[in-house]
Amino acid sequence: MTMEQTPLVEVTALRKFFPIKKGLLRRTIGNVRAVDGVSFSINAGETLGLVGESGCGKSTVGRVVLRLIEPSAGSIKIKGADITGLKRQDLRPLRRQMQIVFQDPFSSLNPRIRVGDIVGEPLKVHNVGDKKDRADRVAQLFQRVGLRPDQMNNYPHQFSGGQRQRVSIARALALDPGFIVADEPVSALDVSIQAQVINLLMDLQRERQLSYLFISHNLAVVEHISHRVAVMYLGRIVEYADKTSLFAKPLHPYTEALLAAVPLPDPSLKRTKHRVEGDVPSPINPPSGCHFHPRCPYAEPRCKVEAPVLRDVAPGRQVACHLR
Amino acid sequence: MTTNVNTMKFSFMDNVLYQAKRYPLGVAGAIIMTVFVFAALFATTVAPLDPFSTNAKASLAKPGGVFLMGADMMGRDVFSRLIHGARVSLAVALGATCIGSGFGAVIGLACGYIGGWFDLLVQRVTEVMQALPLLVMALVITASLGPSLPNTIIAIAIPLIPTVSRVVRSNVLSLREMPYVEAAKAIGMSEWRIAAIHVLPNTLAPLIVLATAQLGSTILTEASLSFLGLGVPEPYPSWGRMLSESAAEYVRTAPWLVIFPGLAISLVVFGSNLLGDALRDALDPRQRD
Amino acid sequence: MAPVLEVSGLSTVFHTRRGLVRAVQDVSFSVNAGETLAIVGESGCGKTITALSLMRLIPQPPGEIASGSVKVDGVDLLQLDEASMRKMRGSKIAMIFQEPMTALNPLITVGKQIAEMVTLHDGASRQVARDRAIEMLHLVRIPEPARRAREYPHQMSGGMRQRAMIAMALACKPKVLVADEPTTALDVTIQAQILDLIGDLQREFGTAVVLITHDLGVVAETAQRVVVMYAGRKVEEASVEDLFANPLHPYPRGLLASIPRVGSARGLDVSPDERLQEISGMVPALNNLPQGCAFAPRCSQADAKCHAQVPPFELKQHDHFAACWQA
Structure with missing residues (x-):
């Protein structure tokens, strides 16, 4: 990894608590600690995979980084510039540099707007060119993501899930951003369509030096597309490493459990079954100490009381575990 | 799932004809409404007789001959009065629905967007308003404003606001969470x-259904107000008052005085509901092919 | 040994405004006691409609089971009247769904729902049924089963609800369990737990399991036999080892090549630039199927014959069937 350059995206000690309000006076009675001190950086042309199970806060991270949700604490830097405290108006020009692709190809496109206008919307908002220029640009984008420009006048419902995801990607590309948050972009797609969209995302990255924050629960997809991977559990990053070493030898017991749980499409592999017991606890009242200790097969008494910090164990590799 | 749809272009007329074929009931509703609107607009030419001229000889004349739908106690032609009455009824219905839905939509949008204590306050006020039936509220308002056409419209419009604003508000709240927003x-x-491009157009469908459903109920409210003598004052013929004047006394002896105004009210309510349902579907691009 | 479940020539159609939709066409398979047969395919391939047809839960109209037979222990379910069929559901053939909330009544405690099932089919007394419900919850490894039995479905987590549904499905020890994407809505660590659980209970009760899924990993880890469906038809059937080692039909072959795998499965040095193999195009609409092989428009090997005639489903190798002119 090139450590000397300024990362394109740098997130430090990010926190997002959602207050739980109750009663007539809407008093805050507690917090959902969705994101609890997350730090990472992404270089130009790099993909950071963010994995974890539902409720671990990975989608919230994606939204907070783009400031679609306001962070409770921490800082977000894009190309070295701190955007955490920027006002809405000041943030607007920066929106051209960062975009998002969502999971659900159905609800991410307004059903009442023609797809050509959906893709052209960012250009219109940022006053790029005149009407003719914009139409040309949209046609180019359509071609690039594998749609026919003559489909521009159709409505979203006339497309299949995979095609809609291509429309979403075209919309995200319209302003030529450097950074895209991809929030489970292939999870809702059929297997044979997933490969098409993953290939498209990777081709685009090579062409345009794109950086991705690739959020997914699918470890195989994350391994395929990412350069580095961060594993989240209940609002915290528990392991952060380059892809190869993480998948070769997971260090955190949770990463290990996740990998062991993924069913492999190869019946000749007879694996020893390492199963973690129990459910993911609620982020409203997470377990003390290390959040994973109630499910961890190696847990020791100190894991219950002392929260492990994310520390370097090897160059470019961090783990939050007392035992590793 | 419809995939690989061909991208043929359709003209506006093609689309109208296509929709008409798909929603025959909607067409029926549209025809009913057109007939009434036409009658209301050109009442003076359409009506065969003067709705105001009395004729003692023709008192309670049976339907047939000159009096297509009979005559009332004062010998006025029921058919002509119904046609002129359409003016009042439709003016009240359309006016009240538009004003009520318009204000309701704005308030609902504001509540959904501003939220906080503003929302809390408005919600409590609307709850209080909703606790009173439409007619009771309209009664209170007309009683304090005095009977006249504009006052009747206002009296019926105000009680519509809470329902509309609540529907719009809840829609706004859920739409704001949509990924496309x-x-x-x-x-x-x-x-x-x-709000203008993504949120409002997507709340339109429930709003149209609500508005057309209310179109019917406003006509009924107007009729009820007139029935109680608080609606549009004499000598303008109103369907509600035509019913009220004759219901008790003549329902046995001259049933046409009750049947025809009643029929007119039912038909308009029916027609507006049919049209509303079809409109909701036709306006949704998802239903268009 | 005679198979517990024998499905032959099953065809299910839907009469819709857009024409006749042939959701399932001429599907046959059989499952032995204690065996798991997986039906794989993508959305719209007919796998869920097949599952619902086995249970006779197809909404009629617009749906209709046009032909075929579904025999459980030799009894053809499709010939039964509705009352007898109701008795079969739960006692002989049971089903679990992707989203347990759709199958559990939100207003009744979990324990009561299981007990009701037992009373209905075994005619057990209330006390016996209640004990049996708690025993089942214990069996599906729900901690503190006696307390959990008094909970409502919404008080449980997704994984717990799925366990409760399995408990309910297996309460009367059915011969056949139809599992429609039972773990798709769950996280991987919970998925692993549930798949293990289904496997263990199957061994204990000797249940024949029909597993409907789109996940080839789940198939490889749980099934003995696999049926691959595409656009309403079977395109390949083989033992799980044969199918993954030597897929004959280009569709399953393409599917297997298109999925990314976690590193441990294939040696570690995976370069991020390696492209996944794509299957171009998309699944055809069931009311507008191509004339020949439904996969032909997406198939790189298709020739004139493929576009003209539907290939027969036939034996290609030892115990390995496929519907392809080229295989």
């Missing part, structure tokens, strides 16, 4: 534009 935020679209 988030995507619009992500490209830096202003909140106003998001």
